[in-house]
Amino acid sequence: CYASPQASPVLASLVEGVPRPFLYSLADLGPLPDRPHRNIARLLKGKRFRKPDISQTIQELxxxxxxxxxxxxxxxxxxxxxGMAAFAAAVMGFRVVAFEPVFENLQRICDGVYLNRVQDQVVVYHAAASDRAGNITMHKV
Structure with missing residues (x-):
């Protein structure tokens, strides 16, 4: 997450409805693509981004x-x-080790590390994790 101390603006949302709210990154507003990111479109329509179910469950556990x-x-x-589960844990004081192989998601996690000021608590690996050694090809759908 070394590149994260924000080179370009970030669109973020507060996860509410959980005992300890936190921010998560919706999109990097750097060079905008031809088609706007789906979360930007949702924001412009005034829609909520996601339910905090995962975050709520993590914080309760x-x-x-x-x-x-x-x-x-x-x-x-x-x-x-x-990073919804990672940040739900980090704002409660837990240290988090996060694995994420998809680069676009990794960027959102790094934004969230910066936004929530949890760089001393969250370690992020751009990698898949498994119970055995090997290689995998990831395809974005």
């Missing part, structure tokens, strides 16, 4: 750990996507 004195542990987010 981790609140139980904090209640048992396990706060400040490590959360591993495999297939982190745009």
């Amino acid at each position: 981790l609140a139980g750990e904090v209640g048992r004195g396990s706060g400040g542990g490590v959360v591993v987010d495999v297939g982190a996507n745009v």
Whole structure:
């Protein structure tokens, strides 16, 4: 995430409806593509971006750990996507190790690390994770 201290503007949204709100990046507003990013289109239409179901579940599970004195542990987010689970944990004081193989999603995670000021808590790997060694080809759909 070294390139993240923002070279271009970022569109972000506050994840509300969770015990500890946080920001996540919707799109990098650098050189805009011919077709606007779908989240920008949703914003212009006044629609909500996503339900905080994943974030709510993560924070509820981790609140139980904090209640048992396990706060400040490590959360591993495999297939982190745009970081909804990672940031839900980080704002609660947990350290997070996130794996994300898709570069566009990795950029959103790096934006979120910057926006939430959790660079000391979140380590991001541009990699897939598996139970065995090997190579994989990722196709964007």
